Amino acid sequence: MNALVPGSLDSCSEDWFPDEVARLLARVTRPGRYTGGEFNLRLKPGASPRIVLSYPDVYEIGISNPGLQILYAHLNDATPAAAERAYCPWPDMAALMRARDVPLWTLETMEPVAGCDLWGFTLPHELTYTNVLEMLDLADVPLHAAGRGEGDPIVLGGGPAVADPWPLAPFFDAFFIGEVEHRLDEIVEALAAPSRAVRLQALAAVPGMWLPGLSEGPAQRQVFTAFSSTPPVLRPLVPVLEAVHDRAIVEVMRGCTAGCRFCQAGMWYRPVRERPVELVVAAAEQLLGETGCDEVSLLSLSSCDYSGVQEALTSIRALRPGVRVSLPSLRIDSAAESLGRFAADQRGSVTLAPEAGTQELRDAINKGVDDAQFEEAVRATFAGGFTGLKLYFMIGLPGETDADVAGIARMAGTAARLAKQIARGRARLSVAVSSYVPKAHTPFQLEPFAGAAVLRHRQQLLRDAMPRNVRVSFHDVAASLVEATLARGGPGSHRLVEEAWRRGARFDGWSEHFHFPLWEGAAAAAGIELGAADLHSEKTLPWESAVAAGVTRAFLSEERARGARGELTEDCRDGRCATCGVCGGGVEMDVLP
Amino acid sequence: MSWWLLTFSRGGPAAYLSHLDTARAVQRTFARAGVPIALSQGMRPKPRISLPLPLPVGAVGCEELAVVEVPDDLPGPAAALRELRASAPPGLTPLSIVVSGEQHPRPQAREASYACVLEGDAGAVRAAVERYATEVSVVRERQSPKGRRTLDLKEYVVHAAAEPAPGGTRLSFAIRYRDDGAARPQEFIDLIATWAGVEPVMCGLERRRVTWKGMPPGPSPAAGRSVSP
Numbered sequence: 001m002n003a004l005v006p007g008s009l010d011s012c013s014e015d016w017f018p019d020e021v022a023r024l025l026a027r028v029t030r031p032g033r034y035t036g037g038e039f040n041l042r043l044k045p046g047a048s049p050r051i052v053l054s055y056p057d058v059y060e061i062g063i064s065n066p067g068l069q070i071l072y073a074h075l076n077d078a079t080p081a082a083a084e085r086a087y088c089p090w091p092d093m094a095a096l097m098r099a100r101d102v103p104l105w106t107l108e109t110m111e112p113v114a115g116c117d118l119w120g121f122t123l124p125h126e127l128t129y130t131n132v133l134e135m136l137d138l139a140d141v142p143l144h145a146a147g148r149g150e151g152d153p154i155v156l157g158g159g160p161a162v163a164d165p166w167p168l169a170p171f172f173d174a175f176f177i178g179e180v181e182h183r184l185d186e187i188v189e190a191l192a193a194p195s196r197a198v199r200l201q202a203l204a205a206v207p208g209m210w211l212p213g214l215s216e217g218p219a220q221r222q223v224f225t226a227f228s229s230t231p232p233v234l235r236p237l238v239p240v241l242e243a244v245h246d247r248a249i250v251e252v253m254r255g256c257t258a259g260c261r262f263c264q265a266g267m268w269y270r271p272v273r274e275r276p277v278e279l280v281v282a283a284a285e286q287l288l289g290e291t292g293c294d295e296v297s298l299l300s301l302s303s304c305d306y307s308g309v310q311e312a313l314t315s316i317r318a319l320r321p322g323v324r325v326s327l328p329s330l331r332i333d334s335a336a337e338s339l340g341r342f343a344a345d346q347r348g349s350v351t352l353a354p355e356a357g358t359q360e361l362r363d364a365i366n367k368g369v370d371d372a373q374f375e376e377a378v379r380a381t382f383a384g385g386f387t388g389l390k391l392y393f394m395i396g397l398p399g400e401t402d403a404d405v406a407g408i409a410r411m412a413g414t415a416a417r418l419a420k421q422i423a424r425g426r427a428r429l430s431v432a433v434s435s436y437v438p439k440a441h442t443p444f445q446l447e448p449f450a451g452a453a454v455l456r457h458r459q460q461l462l463r464d465a466m467p468r469n470v471r472v473s474f475h476d477v478a479a480s481l482v483e484a485t486l487a488r489g490g491p492g493s494h495r496l497v498e499e500a501w502r503r504g505a506r507f508d509g510w511s512e513h514f515h516f517p518l519w520e521g522a523a524a525a526a527g528i529e530l531g532a533a534d535l536h537s538e539k540t541l542p543w544e545s546a547v548a549a550g551v552t553r554a555f556l557s558e559e560r561a562r563g564a565r566g567e568l569t570e571d572c573r574d575g576r577c578a579t580c581g582v583c584g585g586g587v588e589m590d591v592l593p
Numbered sequence: 594m595s596w597w598l599l600t601f602s603r604g605g606p607a608a609y610l611s612h613l614d615t616a617r618a619v620q621r622t623f624a625r626a627g628v629p630i631a632l633s634q635g636m637r638p639k640p641r642i643s644l645p646l647p648l649p650v651g652a653v654g655c656e657e658l659a660v661v662e663v664p665d666d667l668p669g670p671a672a673a674l675r676e677l678r679a680s681a682p683p684g685l686t687p688l689s690i691v692v693s694g695e696q697h698p699r700p701q702a703r704e705a706s707y708a709c710v711l712e713g714d715a716g717a718v719r720a721a722v723e724r725y726a727t728e729v730s731v732v733r734e735r736q737s738p739k740g741r742r743t744l745d746l747k748e749y750v751v752h753a754a755a756e757p758a759p760g761g762t763r764l765s766f767a768i769r770y771r772d773d774g775a776a777r778p779q780e781f782i783d784l785i786a787t788w789a790g791v792e793p794v795m796c797g798l799e800r801r802r803v804t805w806k807g808m809p810p811g812p813s814p815a816a817g818r819s820v821s822p
Contacts, residue, residue: 238621
């Protein structure tokens, strides 16, 4: 026996965590959620201002958000500020923190969040809103901006959900509307002012900033025009705890002008901007070294529309032969070609999103995909050796009929038949069906939400019509009802969020935590009808009083009318300008030659 | 190909990782350091790395072991160790590398010493430890997905002691690993806590040292620790 026993090895423990935190960590599930310790962690002791970045969901979700990584890297590496992070504690930890009176801390320094100068939230979707209140409360920061004083942080919201900031307006001191990369230096400078009031005034002067009750008009959505010439994050945080995404990410393109009429991201992130292939390949090479990942994802809203996709795939594979390269989103009309680009060793599953079951409805939503293209894409999937296919549809779209829903089952049947023919029983086929929620700043922003009864009826139609060998999953209708209420809420809609939180609503995006009766009770108490949008005046919609998204009302109205007529609008990068209103004043489409 | 035995410590934030997360963190440290790990054969090649003795979530490990297969054409282990230290995440510190050769080493733990702090009545914890020393047999039942099993803690847990410490009582003990398995640290801590009437939640569980069977000759982890990261 060769024993490796050191002569006198004393304790190797060090005091990394305050005692009160260590005691909590010993009592909760997955304590690694609360300790940081990622690869590429930044520590800037003594730096000022101190900014905390938050994503209002559990760590494993939040750490995978690329937007927060951009802010974290830029603030720490390119400004005098120290950026730290906090995510929403899981209910077991939240209960212990309250019981032991331990306020929310940051993963970098273990210091209380409440002591920071600025607390920035990335707001991804409506079902995280109660988590924002939960985090404010756990941090001992007054829930309402009006109740905050000199020693409290300025609470700033950003991200895609600020397209309609009203449901959260009273809880935030300010919202930043749009892409913030080029405004971070100005925000940091504003925080140097001597008092809270002056800091808020300075922030109000930053383009894109909307301060509830202080701003006189809507904030213009900001577009990061230097996107194409700026490298992506090259030294991202890499979690040591298993997260939902575990791969290096290169954002190759921002924006999408395919013009799907239901899609908020397609309207919100206009215009299209592409990064040069050399920049993408160099970034992938460095990222793989910095992260230790064996997969790189070329990220965008529609990566196969990226002009340099073929060259980038080829170059990255040539540089790093063993590395997998993935495209997170495939368009059906070009899927067959895209799937052919993958090497033989990159097998897995493919997701295709026809969105609607009939040609008429697909034309109405401007998803110009026909049945032949769909069949070709499914054939390419199975012939290419991919072992899984997931089809993504929505129900409750404007103008939808039961016949359109039956069309979904027909398409699934076609895919099942091809799977059997080509993959000979080796392939898995699943269908995910979500409920359409009309969103602000889209052509369908004035359309009514389909309603719970209609959605449940159509879910049942689909269950009955779906082939037996296809696995189908549905979004919870009740959760969609809440989402629909908050997606187009006006002034006063915050009462629903606050009431639901006070009644115990948390992690509403998690089916095991979503309790509809809490929301029903909250809606009754707040006097708000669930599922109804605040459309009292079509002249100025509530979200338009806070946010100027760039796309004009005239364009959105015209697109809505074209949808009703079943007319397609072509992608402006391939054809004529659709005069959406985004370009101009230094903002232009920036695609590769 | 040759096999390396990497000794490392796990503390701070890394102490709160699961066994699989720890293995992934070590693997990723190799990748970031540019030290390739050999891949297994077959349809889905996997890196040839294993951590032979899992450490409980929340526990500090002073000299943990990873067994790794690497290509022959690598620079020496000293250079690799430097790169690994520079590439490791906070709390995970590579200490030493022993080159084992072409034969796959299969080190087996024989005994590991643990320590932790239990909150509550220090006298009661001491009394519980004294009681354990006098018992001939302490049989406990373990329920796992594999079924129900009984084990006598006295056959596995030795050298138990209690001493005053800040915040409570420091409980130290050693676990013997036998061919038929071993007790888990939490099982012994639960026993003492139950007998003492204190909460079975401890702070700062620490695995201080491990003795191994089947370990090739080479520098000890202590020697590795003497090199500053």
